[in-house]
Amino acid sequence: MCQLLGMNCNVPTDIVFSFTGFAMRGGRTDTHQDGWGIAFFEGAGVRHFVDHQPAVDSPIADLIKKYPIKSKNVIAHIRKATQGEVNLENCHPFVRELWGKYWVFAHNGDLKEFHPQLDGAYRPVGTTDSERAFCYILQTLRRRFGDCCPGRDELRPVLAALVAEIAAHGTFNMMLSSGGELWAHCSTNLHYLVRQYPFETALLSDEDVKVDFSEVTTPNDRVAVIVTQPLTTNEQWTAFAQGELKLFIDGLPQG
Amino acid sequence: MCQLLGMNCNVPTDIVFSFTGFAMRGGRTDTHQDGWGIAFFEGAGVRHFVDHQPAVDSPIADLIKKYPIKSKNVIAHIRKATQGEVNLENCHPFVRELWGKYWVFAHNGDLKEFHPQLDGAYRPVGTTDSERAFCYILQTLRRRFGDCCPGRDELRPVLAALVAEIAAHGTFNMMLSSGGELWAHCSTNLHYLVRQYPFETALLSDEDVKVDFSEVTTPNDRVAVIVTQPLTTNEQWTAFAQGELKLFIDGLPQG
Numbered sequence: 196m197c198q199l200l201g202m203n204c205n206v207p208t209d210i211v212f213s214f215t216g217f218a219m220r221g222g223r224t225d226t227h228q229d230g231w232g233i234a235f236f237e238g239a240g241v242r243h244f245v246d247h248q249p250a251v252d253s254p255i256a257d258l259i260k261k262y263p264i265k266s267k268n269v270i271a272h273i274r275k276a277t278q279g280e281v282n283l284e285n286c287h288p289f290v291r292e293l294w295g296k297y298w299v300f301a302h303n304g305d306l307k308e309f310h311p312q313l314d315g316a317y318r319p320v321g322t323t324d325s326e327r328a329f330c331y332i333l334q335t336l337r338r339r340f341g342d343c344c345p346g347r348d349e350l351r352p353v354l355a356a357l358v359a360e361i362a363a364h365g366t367f368n369m370m371l372s373s374g375g376e377l378w379a380h381c382s383t384n385l386h387y388l389v390r391q392y393p394f395e396t397a398l399l400s401d402e403d404v405k406v407d408f409s410e411v412t413t414p415n416d417r418v419a420v421i422v423t424q425p426l427t428t429n430e431q432w433t434a435f436a437q438g439e440l441k442l443f444i445d446g447l448p449q450g
Numbered sequence: 451m452c453q454l455l456g457m458n459c460n461v462p463t464d465i466v467f468s469f470t471g472f473a474m475r476g477g478r479t480d481t482h483q484d485g486w487g488i489a490f491f492e493g494a495g496v497r498h499f500v501d502h503q504p505a506v507d508s509p510i511a512d513l514i515k516k517y518p519i520k521s522k523n524v525i526a527h528i529r530k531a532t533q534g535e536v537n538l539e540n541c542h543p544f545v546r547e548l549w550g551k552y553w554v555f556a557h558n559g560d561l562k563e564f565h566p567q568l569d570g571a572y573r574p575v576g577t578t579d580s581e582r583a584f585c586y587i588l589q590t591l592r593r594r595f596g597d598c599c600p601g602r603d604e605l606r607p608v609l610a611a612l613v614a615e616i617a618a619h620g621t622f623n624m625m626l627s628s629g630g631e632l633w634a635h636c637s638t639n640l641h642y643l644v645r646q647y648p649f650e651t652a653l654l655s656d657e658d659v660k661v662d663f664s665e666v667t668t669p670n671d672r673v674a675v676i677v678t679q680p681l682t683t684n685e686q687w688t689a690f691a692q693g694e695l696k697l698f699i700d701g702l703p704q705g
Contacts, residue, residue, distance in 0.1 A: 240540075319550060
């Protein structure tokens, strides 16, 4: 299995603190050492970093821990290979374009006998069940909505049916974003919290690091962090229900 | 205008030396300070770095200069904006998937009244003429060859006609790769050299740096470097002819 980390905010925020703890699970506090990746939206653009080295040893992960890239939507992943070799093309998150937007996707889980018919619009480059699922999602959305990007209310039931269909093949914890929002689906294991005013000090569970967020935020900031296993020991994390698809906008879970 | 740098090799090679000189043109020895980017193929995967900060000031460019990522095909770009704002989505190179392969593209030049009809298979995320041209190239190749990736002999005349059609709209120096080869087209300004045994010392023209390649290579290595303006002062660079489309494989220009 793998681990997922997502962040959705109302103002561009850096993920240095959360990523520092998360990256420790990529070979030190946990065994997810078959590569890692992270994607940051910045406007309509994406900064995309993938590496098949363990996150704890990666010079690129080291840069991410030190260089505060600010973003309203971030998806990160550390990999423990279940399907597909350990190589760069199998590292999550994956990025593709649909409706003139980049879409970013990462998956934790294992899909059995999942071989959807792909029409060629999106074809996997690597050999993971995850990238196959991502291609199938984008293909289905394009077929369903044609050339027009739907509103979120229109998108939600279609996406919910689609992820349920895929999740019937196995574990499908996943995150998906086209830059303005973050969708998270839980099969088995996903937690979130919302940090907002009054901000307090948070203690990482994977490394001896703490941050007093009141010193680095304004009262209007709001940040949702979504992760496989809670990252801090002194904050209240909420577990997703099995089969739940949650939409985060501006740091808040919707409805 | 912008500047382009490409590398095509027979064994995975790092681009630290060439990139060090090239990056100086991103705000120091030249005025290309509206962002930069570089893409490295590694197997079927791509490491893609873009930044809208000048290359001379970018912490990510700094990492690339220090961290020897080895690749057989690399495309880099430093930008001086002519069309499209200075932002991340307008930074080259661009990456898209066709036929289950990533394709990487970068462009130097300026296209006038270039508004091809795009059918939605590939839609620009940013606002540059360059990304529009890339989307049009991939759309045309997919329409022409359907679901089957053609051989290079089949691809060449189609690509040659396509780049000539686009170049009729203005300056279209460009590089394109799907990982196993590098295509380079010259409208106005492109040079290349092939480094092979016996290797010698090369002196960068943009910074006081030299490398004795005989110390860091084996006799079988072969590296083609393609760039807007020659990067070294003591090597023999060959200028492309106007309108020339060249294919590089394993460090050698073909035919």
